[in-house]
Amino acid sequence: MSDFVRVARVSEILPGTGKEVTVGDRVLAVYNVDGNFHVVDGICPHAGGPLGEGGLHENIVTCPWHGWQFDVTTGQHCLTPQIRQECFVCRVEGDDLLVELPEM
Ligand code: FES
Numbered sequence: 001m002s003d004f005v006r007v008a009r010v011s012e013i014l015p016g017t018g019k020e021v022t023v024g025d026r027v028l029a030v031y032n033v034d035g036n037f038h039v040v041d042g043i044c045p046h047a048g049g050p051l052g053e054g055g056l057h058e059n060i061v062t063c064p065w066h067g068w069q070f071d072v073t074t075g076q077h078c079l080t081p082q083i084r085q086e087c088f089v090c091r092v093e094g095d096d097l098l099v100e101l102p103e104m
Pocket residue numbers: 044045046047048049050063064065066067068
């Protein structure tokens with residue numbers, strides 16, 4: 001069972017930027033890559049850095065704490081194949097960005 005939950009306004013996440021959002025006890029990172037939205041687990045697996053606050057270049061985010069980089073479209077760490085952030089399905093409805101979350 002899963003639900004789509006509103007997590008942000010589309011208009012507040014411009015192309016080429018990201019945002020950290022909190023839903024319940026989950027921290028998510030939301031990115032706008034050329035008008036397409038992507039959502040990954042917002043906690044960096046290295047040491048807990050805020051991936052939603054990282055700089056976004058095309059589809060690559062750089063963690064602001066120590067520079068680990070991830071492809072936000074897949075969650076894949078750029079250097080280490082074994083590290084992949086959880087990704088979430090999202091959709092746009094009007095100005096709302098909805099994310100599908102497992103049962104909370
Ligand atoms: S916490 Fe993200 S690179 Fe260290």
